[in-house]
Amino acid sequence: MSAPALKHDVFQAIADPTRRSVLQLLAQHDMPIVAISENFPLSRTAINKHLHILSDAGLVSSRRVGRETRYRLQPEPLAELKDWLAFFETYWHDRLSLLKDFVEKEPDPQ
Amino acid sequence: MSAPALKHDVFQAIADPTRRSVLQLLAQHDMPIVAISENFPLSRTAINKHLHILSDAGLVSSRRVGRETRYRLQPEPLAELKDWLAFFETYWHDRLSLLKDFVEKEPDPQ
DNA sequence: TTTTTATAACACCTTTTGGTTTCGTGTTTA
DNA sequence: TAAACACGAAACCAAAAGGTGTTATAAAAA
Secondary structure, three states: OOOOOOOOOHHHHOOOHHHHHHHHHHHHOOEEHHHHHOOOOOOHHHHHHHHHHHHHOOOEEEEEEOOEEEEEEOOOOHHHHHHHHHHHHHHHHHHHHHHHHHHHHOOOOO | OOOOOOOOOHHHHOOOHHHHHHHHHHHHOOEEHHHHHOOOOOOHHHHHHHHHHHHHOOOEEEEEEOOEEEEEEOOOOHHHHHHHHHHHHHHHHHHHHHHHHHHHHOOOOO
């Protein structure tokens, strides 16, 4: 019910460092493509492609204002990432606990 | 300091669904490659490649035990992901707060 | 010692990714 | 209306990703 069959998922979308930077930029405020492109050594077309991928993943929304298209950060899909991480955090903490026990009980294994 | 110039970063490593499944498998207990491969419709060689990528990202460690190589989950690098997410969670909560204010103050925008 | 098992290392192939340039379309502005 | 601007779409390209099968090597078992 929460995954409407997107072409690109959030894991894939954030795999690219350029796309992660774009998201950080958009976190500050909405921006049209030209403004975004100025922050990268890439063509406007390349940035446009990245925005499409981010859009497919539901991480940005776009809205035409006159002759420009303003992009906005849509952080909600990151919840999936958070949930996925939560699964491992239990193991993580368990491992740290185990390590703690080990260190406390066996000061020198040799 | 914390990023020892890895060939694959954690964002890239978890982008592939097969690799995410492998991590979930290894969360249960250490496993050699054959045991891992049995859970996927892929060749052992393909799984081996995925394990190398996970290893490059520091997400698994390997240890030879006789003639088999046991892989173990190493969840610590996921902290980078968690930190990255934390940055957006502030915006996230701010947006939800704004939405809440909007709904409370303007029952019907039309 | 021979055979089987577990894996690593190659060589190779196909698809996807990330980038480019070019061209077309709609929107301001002069 | 003409020029400048912002963007989308298409064609193209190189490199990386993801997969295969084959071969080599070391350990365990027969």
